Amino acid sequence: MMASPGNYVKIEFPSVTENIKFARTAAAIYATDHFEAITVDEVDEIKVAVSEAVSNAIVHGYGHGNGLVRLTMSIEDGAIVIVVEDEGKGIDDVDWAKEPTNTTSPDEHMGLGLVFINEYMNDVTIMSQPGHGTVVRMVKVPSRQRTGAA
């Protein structure tokens, strides 16, 4: 059965690291629920992409401080659309942030988060306004299109 038009799932949670695992697990369940033929590799790729986007919101958006992260998942034209939003400090230069090894983080982060997102998702759009937050929209098109019972 096809997903109902306009149906979506939205989850909002505080910007604490213990929620990262929940977010990627929720995305994996959403993907397998709507595309029963999705491959294990594709689900793993979604998990990595969501983990990176949520980690970025916590580390870069809010600098490990208080804030809210929103994860929205929907189905559009045979694709899973995942949006991760924060209302943190935003990204001054999105193109710079996309470059491997470029990171504003002083510790052990390697600047690979956006590299993984771009590698594992079919389409990625990052919208950011300094001082107002960041929206990362990621699209995954499962290679096998048989849909689930959702």
Added chain:
Amino acid sequence: MSVRTKRLGQTLLVHLDGELDLHSSEPFKQTVLQAFASDRRLRNVVLLMNGVSFVDSSGVGAILGRYRDAVARGGRLAVVGLQVPVKRVFELSGMLKILPEYESEGHALANL
């Protein structure tokens, strides 16, 4: 994520189980740092990762940090038992160009 360690001469064996991300990489990092701080002879690390089903860039960063700790002591860090999704992340991040991967704990210990 569970982190269990065992000392074998100059080598710290670290059993990891679970998913390694920004949250769970902190106890892993602290466990290795504390072991290094409490025993000056330790210089190598073998990560036994058969039970790790997920790693993202934060997990990769935490492992790279421990690799640097080992190298700073004149030692090495090796990995054992990478599951398919973990190996893909390692390959994509270039980790396997600097970290030796072995089939078993025995192979790793014999080659360090």
